[in-house]
Amino acid sequence: MSGSANHQFRKAKSLIASLLCSVAALLVIAPLGLIFFYLLRSGLSSLNVAFFTNLPRPVGEPGGGMANAIVGSGELLALASLIGVPVGVLGGVYLAEYGTARVNALLRFVADVLNGVPSIIWGVVVYGLIVLPFKSFSAYAGSLALGFMMIPLIMRTTEEVLLLVPGGYREAALALGISRWKTIVHIVMKTASKGIVTGVLLALARIAGETAPLLFTAFGNRFWNRSLAEPIAALPLQIFTYAISPYDDWHRQAWAGALLLVAMIFLINLLVRFLTRGRAARVA
C-alpha cells in the first residue's frame, strides 16, 4: 500500500470515529430537547392560574388544578430535607474529617449501594417502618422515604467538596489554637459551603420527581392536607394518577404537572450551575 493511500485510509477512520462520537453526543442532548418540546406542546395550554390555585375537580368539571399537589410536594421536600440534609452533611463531615480508612471504605461502600437501591424499595421500607405501625399513610412517611434517599447522595457530595479544601487551611486554623470542631465548621465547611449547597440542591432535584417511594407512603390526596400524619398529595403522584386515567381532561393536567416538575428541576440545575461557576472562579 502506498503512503498516500494509507493516509487516506487513516483519515477516513478518523472521520468515522468523530462522526460516531457526534451522533452519540446528539443522542445525549436530544431527549432533553424532546421532553421539553412535548411537554410544552401538550402541557403549556393547561398551565393557567386555576392550575396553580385550585384543587382537583371531578372529571368533566372545568377549572381543576393541582394546588394541593404543588404545596404537598413542597412540604414533602422540606420535611425530607430536615432529615436528609443534617444526616447527609454530618455523615460527609465524618467521612472527610474524622473516619479512619477502614471505616470510611465501609461507609462509602454502603452509601454507594444505598444510592443504587431502587427507589420503590425505600417506599417498602418506610411502609413497614411507619405506615403499618401507625396504620395510616402520611406526609411523615413520604418525607422519610425521600429523606432516606437524600442521605447517601448528600453524604458523598459533601465528602468530596470537603476533601477539595486544601489541608493548609486546617493546619493554619489548628495552629491558632482553634478546636478541631470549630476548624471544621468555621474554616473547612465555610470554604466548601457552595459545594455543600450544590450537593443538597442536586439531591433535591433528584428526589423531587420521585414517584415510587411515595406510592404507599404519602399515598396522595385529592384535598388539602390538614395534618402531616395524614396522606398528602405530591406532584409526581398526581401526574401518575392522572396519566393512567382514561380522561382527556386529566391527561392534559398531567402534561401540565409534568411540565411544571421538569421546569422546577431544570431551574434547580441552573442554580447549581450558577453556584459552581462562582466556586470555580474563586479557586482560580
Add this chain to the structure above:
Amino acid sequence: MIETLPAMQTTRVRTVDFMQPLTDQPQPDAPAFGVKNLSMWYGAKEAIKNVTIDVPAKRVTAIIGPSGCGKSTFLRCLNRMHELVPRTRVEGEVLFAGQNLYSPDVDPAMIRRRIGMVFQKSNPFPTMSIAENVLVGLKLNGVRDRNLLNERLEKSLRMAALWSEVKDDLRKPGISLSGGQQQRLCIARAIAIEPEVLLMDEPASALDPIATMKIEELITELKANYTIVIVTHNMQQASRCSDFTAFFYMGALIEFANTAKIFSNPTRRQTEDYITGRFG
C-alpha cells in the same frame, strides 16, 4: 492545668484564658523550650533521633539542614502539629514554661495558642477579609469585645509591617493581596492571639527577594517580643536574621551554637561540609 493569672495579662479579655501560662512564667534567662531526648517516629521510620536542645527565649533560632533531615518535623514537635499526621509517636520531652508539652493533661489547642506558627505556603482563609483573617484566632476562641478586636487588628498588622499597605482595604478578601503581603497577613494572624513563640516553617521560600527581605526585617523586629524558631533552606537567611543556629542531619542535631560561630568556625565536620556547600 491552668494556674493563676499574672496581673499584667488580666486586661479586658474576659473569655481569653489562652493567655494564661501553663505554670509560672519562665525566668528571663531561662530557655523558651527545653527539649530533652526527643525522638519522633512516622510509623516505623525514626524522623527525629534523640534531640536535646535548649531554645533561647526572645531570640531567633534558625534550623538548617538538607531536605528530609527532620527540621520541619522538629519544628512541628514544638507545638504538637505533627499529631495531625496519623501514626506518629513521640518519646522524650519538650519543656515549655516549665511544663512538658507531651504530658497527658496538656491540651494541644492550648499549646498552640501560646506557640504560634507560620507556614511555608501562605494560607489566608479564602472566605475571609483581611480583617477577619487577622482576628479569626481571637473570635473563634471566644473574644467578643469590639474595642479589643479593633485594637488587636491594627496592632497585629502594624507589627507585621502590613498596616500602611492595607489599612484602607481591611474588608477586601485576604487572598486579594500579593504573595508577600499574604505571608505577612499570616504572620499578623499568628501574632494577633499574642503567642509567646513564633515557629516559622520556611516562611520566605515561596517569595521573591524583596518580599523575603521584608519578612527578614520583620523577624528581626519581632524578636524583641517573641521567641522565634525558623526553619530555612537558605543559609544566607539563617546567617542574616538568626542569633543561634541548629544544624540537623538525618534526624539528629549535629551542632547548635551562635550563628556567627556556626558559619565561621563550626566544630563538626558535617556542619562545615554543609555550610560550605559540599553536600545538601
